Amino acid sequence: MIYPINASDKLGFSEIKEFIKAKCLSEPGKEMVEKVQPQARFDQIDRFLRQTSEFKSIIQFDAALPVDHMYPIKPLAEKARVEGAFLLEEEFHRVLLSLRTVFAIIRYFNEREGQYPNLTLLFEHLPIEKSIVRSIEQIIDDKGKMKGNASRLLLALTQEILKAEQEARKRIDSIYKTAQGNGWTADGSLTIRDGRLCIPILAENKRKLKGLIHDESATGQTAYIEPEEVFHLNNKIRDLEFERRREVIRILISLTDELRPHIPLLFSYHGLLSKLDFVRAKALFAIDIEAEMPELSKDAEINLINARHPLLYLNSKKDGPTIVPLNIKIDDVQRVIVVSGPNAGGKSVCMKTVGLLQIMLQSGILIPAEATSKIGVFKQIFADIGDDQSIESDLSTYSAHLSKMKHFTEFANGKTLILIDEFGTGTDPLFGGPIAEAVLEVLNKQQIRGVVTTHYSNLKGFASNTEGLENASMLFDNVAMKPLYILQIGKPGSSYAFEIAQKIGLKKEIIHLAKQKIGTQQKKVDTLLVDLERDKKDVYDTKVAINKREKELERLNAEVQDLQQYLEENKRVILKEAKEEAKHILKTANKLIENTIADIKTVQADKEKTKDIRQQFESVTQQLTKQKVVAKPQVVQDAAVDNSVLEVGDWVRINDSNTEAQVLELAKNNVILAMGDLRTVQKRANVTKLRSKDAKKAAKKSTGAFSADSVSSFNPELDVRGMRTEDAIQKLEQVLDRAVMIGYPSLKIIHGKGDGILRKFIRDYLRKYSQVSRYEDEHPDRGGDGITYAYL
Known part of the structure; x- marks a missing residue:
């Protein structure tokens, strides 16, 4: 589908795969990424893209998918398939953890039935065989070790070994104390030699203690003796341990036999975990490059809107230059885009962006472009990029280009996307230009789609006068003498050779001499292209300014409308409150008048008393008329x-x-x-x-x-060794609360081993604390179950 084979690497697809592999949790997932290739089936591509898009939605908007343990099951299942073979304890533990993950994933999607239809297809009709998990859980504990009660014989042997070890220790301690009392021992305590516990005896006393001499000191003054009584006890222990090991192997063989009928199902579970890991990695990468799922078309067409080269975009996120988005359309009318313009102006990046995004999309990977983009499916992708000269094949640079052109013209059709960089270069321009034009004419007749970059004027002219070909140029600011990296469809662009040479500082007489050496007609064409570029730049700047002004006017208009609405609402509120206040005043005034008349009648129109009543009436009337309707203060600026x-x-x-x-x-x-x-x-x-x-x-x-001092001063390590349980829990609660407030991800709790009581209470508390997602032991080399890590 892709020609030549290394074309996808030259476009940057191998680097894309490396980024995705880094997101995988398992080796099988990485292997799937390594094998991914562009597909040509529409329904397959659509399903792969939708699966990635759905997983992206899970990561961004839903609860986390339970993918804590994704051990590869397939190699373990293949080992168990062989009659007589058996899995070890740690291997059964990995199978157990992986199966728990599989069942948790299936339950996760069953709870969201219909929400992620394309991801559900990965495990459709896949049963949850809990009997496998139950069988393993009866034998293997959560630390990957065989349970002591896995069988009655194992339990009896374990207890017998423990009893014999205690007896041996008791006997050697007694003999050691006796030897010490007799003055036979050397300085030091009991020590291990050849895996046996021995007593250090002075050389001159070694005949006084019956037993086996396992070692001597470097000076020969101390002999390390295992007493005879203890020697026989230790041999008995060794025999019991061998017997226990035989019982362990018997149990593992039995458990493997139980597992063997389910081998095909285990392969299916392995496939589910691998595919989910693969899709998850693609979704995480899509989030990194802000990728979307475009509209997929069955026609051979490309309409990229605000597309970005993913590798350049990732570099730009690390304080790099801002990426200028690409807008390009390839359809039945403009099948081939002939891009010209200045050196280092972005022509090759434009072409590589189109090619890389097309390969990514047909490989089921979301692309960094607007979701409104529309992309079709191509049966073939041909590319001629860079220098493929070969001493072994006796190919020069131009011969390598021509061999590709031969393949293109023989096998290209209407479902082929062709990408050619610096078309026609590598030989004398006098002959390279016409050959390139002839090849382009043949390819155009074959209805191919593609992007071609060139500096040749004859190709620009040919594209202007040929149906199906469309000129395009990368804009260049010829005042500031710098490229703008904006693709403009419709007109060819100048190479700005003289302008760039002048900016670099090439002597004026050299530039003048060069201008005289080129043809007059060519000089006029190039000058015309430069003037056209300048006009296009002015038009573009004017268009940007107008759009900016229109947006500003729209914003101001929206603010004015919001303000008018606010004023209208306030006006209604003020009028309503004023009417209510007026009603209140009128009601109060009527009541006052009635009371005044009643008072005058009561005093029987006494002159002095009537005068006092009149003064009271006027005083109350003045107070009522002074009252104003006061609206609640509101901040106008918040109206919008x-x-x-x-x-x-x-x-x-x-x-x-x-x-x-x-x-x-x-x-x-x-x-x-x-x-x-x-x-x-x-x-x-x-x-x-x-x-x-x-x-x-x-x-x-x-x-x-x-x-940031409050965060930097926070210590995520808590040492509660030696504390009472209540004090330890209280201290833990304080540190946990602070960690949650500042958003710290994890805590290290040092509680020691001892009898395990403090560890038990701390873990019981963590289990009840809703903000704690999980907890686990420290690595055995760094403290083991004496330290607990809590993850928030």
Whole structure:
């Protein structure tokens, strides 16, 4: 499908695979990445892309998929398939962990039935055979060791060995004390020699103690003797251990025999884990390059919108230059795009971006382009990139190019995508140009699709006058003398050879002499192209400025409309409150008049008393007329702020406490906010989004108030050795709470081994603590079960 074989490597596909392999958790997953190749079947490509897109949604928006243990089951199943062979304890443990992962994954998708239909196809009709897990769990413990009660005989042998070891230790301790009392022993205590516990005896006393001499000191003054009584006991222990080992092997053989009928199912489980690991790695890579799933077409067409070269994009994320997106369309009308323009202007990157994204898409990998992009499926991808000269094959650079052109013209068709870099170079331009034009004419008649880069003027002219070919150029700022990396369809571009030479500092007389040596017609064409580029640049800059102005006007218009709506709402509120206040005043006034009349009647129109009543009436009337309708103060600038469009990272003000905070997560009607190290949950209605100016102030204030010192001063290692259980749990609770507040990922809890009581209480507490996702022992070389790691 791809010609030549190394074309995909030259386009950068091997590097893409290396990035994806780095995301895999298992070797089988990496092997699948290594084998991935572009496909030509539409339904297969569509399924692979949708699986990756669905896994990407799981990673970004759903609960984590349980993929803690993804050991390769296939080699273990192949070993177990052989009659008479048996799996070791640690191998059964790996099978057990992998099967638990498989069953957890199947349950995960069963709980989300219909939500991820394409991923569900990976394990459709795959049963959960719990009998395998139960059989292994009866024999193997969670540490990968055989349980002491795996069989009655094993339990009896284990107890007998323990009893014999205790007896041997008791006897040697007694003999050692007697030898010490008699003054026979050398300095030091009991020691191990040849795997046996021995007593250090002075050389002159070694005949006084019956036993086997295992070793002597370098000076010969000390002999290491195993007492005769203990020697026989240790031999008995050794015999019991051999018998126990035989019983262990018998149990493992029996368990392997039980597993053997399920070998085909184990292969299916292995395939599921490998495929999920593979799809997961593709999804993680898609997130890294901000990839989307475009619209897939059955026609041979390409319409890339805001596409980016994935490798350049990854480099740009590491403080590199900003990537200029590519927009290019290849269809029935413009089948071949002939790209010209200045050196180092981005022609080759444009062509390689098209080729690499096409290979990625047909390999089931999401591409860094808008989801509105539309890409078809090609049966063949031919590429001529770089120098393929070969001494062994007696090929020069140009011969290598011509051999590829021969293959292209013989096998290309309407379902072929052809990519040619620097078309026609490698030989005398006087002959290379016409040959390239002839090849392009033949390929065009075969209805191929493709991208061709060139500096040859005859190819630019041929593309302008030929149906199916379309000129394009990479824009160049001939004032600042730098490329813009923007593809412009419709017109050819100048190579800007003289302008670039002048900028580099080549002598003027050399440039002038060179201009005289080229033909007058060619000089006019090149000058015309330069002027055309300048005009295009002016038009482009004007278009950008107009678009910017239109967006600004749209924003201002939206703000004005929001403000008008706010004023209208306020106006209605003020009028309503004014009417209510007027009703209240009128009601109060009527009541006052009625009371005044009643008072006058009561005093029977007494002159002095009536005068006092009149003064009281006027005083109350003045107070009522002074009252004004006061609307609740509202901040006009917040009118245009819409809380319904809150996003993660926005700054808001909590209405109840007038406190500023930053949005961490959005969940239906609630928002999770961060105030420095603290976290809080508020209703959306109880927060007001800050404008950009106020948000910057809040962010600056937050940075000053909550520095990184609080995080850097936090110690994730907690030592509770020697503490009482209550004190240890209290200390652990404080450290856990602080770790959750600052978002720390894990804690190291040193509790020691001892009788294991403190370890048990600590783990019981961690199990109840909802923020702890899991916990595990330290590596045996660094403390083992005396240290617990808790992951948040």
